[in-house]
Amino acid sequence: MTLVALYRDEGVVLRTQKLGEADRIVTVLTRGNGRVRAVAKGVRRTRSRFGARLEPATRVDLQLYEGRNLDIVTQAETLDAFGARLAGDYPAHTAGAAVLETAERLTAEEREPALRLYLLVVGGLRALADRRHPSRLVLDAFVLRAMASAGYQMALESCTRCGAPGPHGAVAVAVGGVVCPRCRPPGAATPAAETLGLLRALLGGDWPAAEATSERVRREGSGLVAVHLQWHLERRLRSLPLVEGG
Amino acid sequence: MYEGAVQDLIDELGRLPGVGPKSAQRIAFHLLAANPADVRRLVDALTQVKEKVRFCRVCGNVAEAEECRICRDPRRDQASICVVEESKDVVAIEKTREFRGRYHVLGGAISPIEGIGPDDLRIRELLARLQDGAVTEVILATDPNLEGEATATYLARLLGPLRLRVTRLASGLPVGGDLEYADEVTLGRAFEGRRLLEA
Ligand SMILES: [Zn+2]
Numbered sequence: 292m293t294l295v296a297l298y299r300d301e302g303v304v305l306r307t308q309k310l311g312e313a314d315r316i317v318t319v320l321t322r323g324n325g326r327v328r329a330v331a332k333g334v335r336r337t338r339s340r341f342g343a344r345l346e347p348a349t350r351v352d353l354q355l356y357e358g359r360n361l362d363i364v365t366q367a368e369t370l371d372a373f374g375a376r377l378a379g380d381y382p383a384h385t386a387g388a389a390v391l392e393t394a395e396r397l398t399a400e401e402r403e404p405a406l407r408l409y410l411l412v413v414g415g416l417r418a419l420a421d422r423r424h425p426s427r428l429v430l431d432a433f434v435l436r437a438m439a440s441a442g443y444q445m446a447l448e449s450c451t452r453c454g455a456p457g458p459h460g461a462v463a464v465a466v467g468g469v470v471c472p473r474c475r476p477p478g479a480a481t482p483a484a485e486t487l488g489l490l491r492a493l494l495g496g497d498w499p500a501a502e503a504t505s506e507r508v509r510r511e512g513s514g515l516v517a518v519h520l521q522w523h524l525e526r527r528l529r530s531l532p533l534v535e536g537g
Numbered sequence: 538m539y540e541g542a543v544q545d546l547i548d549e550l551g552r553l554p555g556v557g558p559k560s561a562q563r564i565a566f567h568l569l570a571a572n573p574a575d576v577r578r579l580v581d582a583l584t585q586v587k588e589k590v591r592f593c594r595v596c597g598n599v600a601e602a603e604e605c606r607i608c609r610d611p612r613r614d615q616a617s618i619c620v621v622e623e624s625k626d627v628v629a630i631e632k633t634r635e636f637r638g639r640y641h642v643l644g645g646a647i648s649p650i651e652g653i654g655p656d657d658l659r660i661r662e663l664l665a666r667l668q669d670g671a672v673t674e675v676i677l678a679t680d681p682n683l684e685g686e687a688t689a690t691y692l693a694r695l696l697g698p699l700r701l702r703v704t705r706l707a708s709g710l711p712v713g714g715d716l717e718y719a720d721e722v723t724l725g726r727a728f729e730g731r732r733l734l735e736a
Contacts, residue, residue: 306650311555337711342720346683347650375722378686381694388649529652 296357300324301370303412304349305391309335316361317345318395319353320412325405326398329355329362341367348374348387348416373416382535383419386426389530390415390433396524397441407440427509427536428501431516432493439494443467443523445516447491450474460484462515464522486511509536543569595666597642597659599624607631607639614638617674620663620692622646622685626678638674641666646684647691655691663692667699674702681708681726 302321310316313335318328334341344351344367354366377387394412398405415433419426435445446468448457455471463470463479469487470479485504489512492500504512513536521527538544543565551561568576592598593605600606607613607627617638621627627640643658666672677692679685689705696703709727710719719727 309554311557338714338718340718342718343682343722344720346722348683369721372722372725374683375686375725378683379690381687381691384687384690385649392650530649533647533649533652533654 299354301352304345304347305395320394320409322409325403326401329364331364344369346374373420376420383426385534386430387419389430389534392528392530393434397437408437411437431513434516434520435494445519464518482511596640598627598640615671618672619676619678621678646679646688648684677705
């Protein structure tokens with residue numbers, strides 16, 4: 292046996308899959324090493340020393356061996372059990388699942404550092420677990436910011452195409468956001484002015500303004516955020532249709 | 538790669554849960570060397586399970602008739618239903634001999650990230666069983682992991698308006714284990730679920 296590399300990082304568990312009789316493959320978004328897939332041996336046994344530490348949406352301090360295909364988790368210590376705190380609130384739990392799936396999908400390559408996204412995931416899960424704001428608003432704010440950090444910021448002020456200063460009323464997701472009357476392609480959406488205001492507030496972190504909106508405006512905003520996300524990911528998110536408002 | 542039939546067998550075995558390519562090869566060669574009568578019994582067992590076994594129309598458990606053995610048993614308490622994810626959980630609870638009521642098998646747990654929502658489970662069938670008021674307690678015995686907890690949360694909220702006692706299996710420390718090795722969530726749950734000891 293040759294020397295194996297041991298490394299330590301903190302991360303958020305995005306997904307777990309069963310492997311064999313008692314093991315699991317855990318997909319973790321780490322702070323320093325991007326998205327990593329690793330094997331947690333024996334984790335499904337009741338007496339596993341990992342216990343609930345490798346459940347989805349848990350922020351953990353990990354020690355791993357670098358493996359040929361998959362790394363191997365040798366130690367895990369809980370930093371924040373966000374998942375366990377979300378499980379008792381169904382709307383927050385479904386929003387949390389969408390945060391995790393979005394993060395997984397936005398990290399196309401394994402081991403590509405994604406610190407900004409990592410911090411957004413931790414912030415989003417913490418806001419959900421602390422019940423700081425309505426869960427659907429937290430999810431939409433996370434998606435808008437995560438998309439921006441991945442280079443797909445939704446234009447909400449000036450025209451996406453020609454840069455003409457706003458405000459503009461039409462949104463063309465395929466183009467990347469709001470468009471002026473001259474650049475407006477056929478089929479562009481015309482959401483309420485308050486809805487675009489909500490999206491600006493979510494992207495900029497203006498929570499008092501975001502929370503002052505009506506249910507109808509929030510629903511329209513969520514719809515636009517979902518279309519924007521799925522357009523750029525080119526595939527539907529499985530969790531999104533199951534997210535409950537709240 | 539092996540020739541025809543042997544490779545086909547290895548491929549089929551390799552599709553079973555928990556069987557990797559090496560195990561598939563080992564099982565295939567074991568069967569090749571086994572006595573024909575033993576192999577025949579295995580083949581019969583496989584055929585029978587597909588022909589005879591179906592799902593109980595009341596509870597969703599595996600059954601050899603319209604209704605499973607437990608639902609047909611008049612001695613089982615009609616007033617309580619224990620909700621589990623899979624048939625194998627029924628077997629596990631039956632072994633404890635602690636529960637005398639009947640079961641409801643959901644067929645999994647809610648998992649948004651896998652695209653599994655409430656409508657994909659036998660939740661409507663559960664509600665239908667609770668309509669006539671004969672059931673007074675529902676015990677939520679979904680797995681003590683994130684998906685199981687979230688499923689229990691969803692069901693508790695759904696059943697809240699019905700006049701029922703809704704309980705959740707206690708979570709806590711594994712018997713025979715050491716406290717210091719318990720993770721924070723498990724230990725926290727054990728605290729929440731602590732009970733009074735009579736002097
Ligand atoms: Zn039955």
